[in-house]
Amino acid sequence: xxxxxxxxxxxxxxxxxxxxxxxxxxxxxxxxxxxxxxxxxxxxxxxxxxxxxxxxxxxxxxxxxxxxxxxxxxxxxxxxxxxxxxxxxxxxxxxxxxxxxxxxxxxxxxxxxxxxxxxxxxxxxxxxxxxxxxxxxxxxxxxxxxxxxxxxxxxxxxxxxxxxxxxxxxxxxxxxxxxxxxxxxxxxxxxxxxxxxxxxxxxxx
Amino acid sequence: xxxxxxxxxxxxxxxxxxxxxxxxxxxxxxxxxxxxxxxxxxxxxxxxxxxxxxxxxxxxxxxxxxxxxxxxxxxxxxxxxxx
Numbered sequence: 001x002x003x004x005x006x007x008x009x010x011x012x013x014x015x016x017x018x019x020x021x022x023x024x025x026x027x028x029x030x031x032x033x034x035x036x037x038x039x040x041x042x043x044x045x046x047x048x049x050x051x052x053x054x055x056x057x058x059x060x061x062x063x064x065x066x067x068x069x070x071x072x073x074x075x076x077x078x079x080x081x082x083x084x085x086x087x088x089x090x091x092x093x094x095x096x097x098x099x100x101x102x103x104x105x106x107x108x109x110x111x112x113x114x115x116x117x118x119x120x121x122x123x124x125x126x127x128x129x130x131x132x133x134x135x136x137x138x139x140x141x142x143x144x145x146x147x148x149x150x151x152x153x154x155x156x157x158x159x160x161x162x163x164x165x166x167x168x169x170x171x172x173x174x175x176x177x178x179x180x181x182x183x184x185x186x187x188x189x190x191x192x193x194x195x196x197x198x199x200x201x202x203x204x205x
Numbered sequence: 206x207x208x209x210x211x212x213x214x215x216x217x218x219x220x221x222x223x224x225x226x227x228x229x230x231x232x233x234x235x236x237x238x239x240x241x242x243x244x245x246x247x248x249x250x251x252x253x254x255x256x257x258x259x260x261x262x263x264x265x266x267x268x269x270x271x272x273x274x275x276x277x278x279x280x281x282x283x284x285x286x287x288x
Contacts, residue, residue: 020286023278030274031267048276051273051277052277055280055281115248117251154257160227185256189259
């Protein structure tokens with residue numbers, strides 16, 4: 001994980017409620033927590049709510065933090081739970097997505113894979129605003145249980161072990177979910193870039 | 206591809222670990238041999254890697270907007286402790 005340029009936190013001061021240390025704690029982690037919430041919820045207003053609730057809960061709970069996991073894993077866990085709670089409150093049917101992949105019966109069949117090599121598109125195509133919007137939309141289409149795993153591991157760069165710790169899953173379970181999330185996203189991007197390539201070829205001819 | 210099909214299905218479940226670099230060495234050899242012979246699986250592996258890469262790259266730029274951070278610090282009564 002890439003740590004921002006802030007010196008190490010003094011855990012004891014933090015747990016004793018030292019406001020300077022608490023401020024550094026916020027400075028150190030707020031980008032990551034906001035990003036996670038934004039990816040989970042796709043709504044800046046909701047992300048801000050989750051950001052605030054996460055730090056309020058964390059500062060209250062810090063005196064009980066036992067250091068069994070790292071501080072960042074612990075904080076991510078609070079933020080994921082806050083995000084899931086907000087998602088359920090907003091649309092209760094979302095909890096249906098917590099199932100054990102019954103919605104994916106055909107997915108592992110090789111015939112379902114799209115074979116289109118879009119890797120060689122120019123780099124600016126991957127970074128433009130339209131593509132970025134599509135990337136965000138596609139994360140939203142993932143079932144929640146896959147979404148959290150993908151965000152933590154592949155976007156935030158946690159290790160498999162840290163992701164497992166944060167979400168209270170086994171490492172095997174994380175790997176399975178990660179695989180499904182990545183494949184789903186690859187399929188969606190293949191469709192999107194396939195259309196892109198077709199449009200641009202037609203435009204030229 | 207028809208001849209390969211079963212083999213592809215068998216190996217495709219390990220490409221996520223292959224991309225992670227956490228695949229066991231024997232399976233890795235088998236997969237790499239297969240990839241050298243199977244265009245379709247190569248495309249799947251390459252586009253899967255690329256999918257992960259573009260998500261990683263677009264992410265590093267996102268930061269909390271200044272006004273959002275200010276409201277957070279105010280909510281925590283920490284607004285006077287910033288450096």
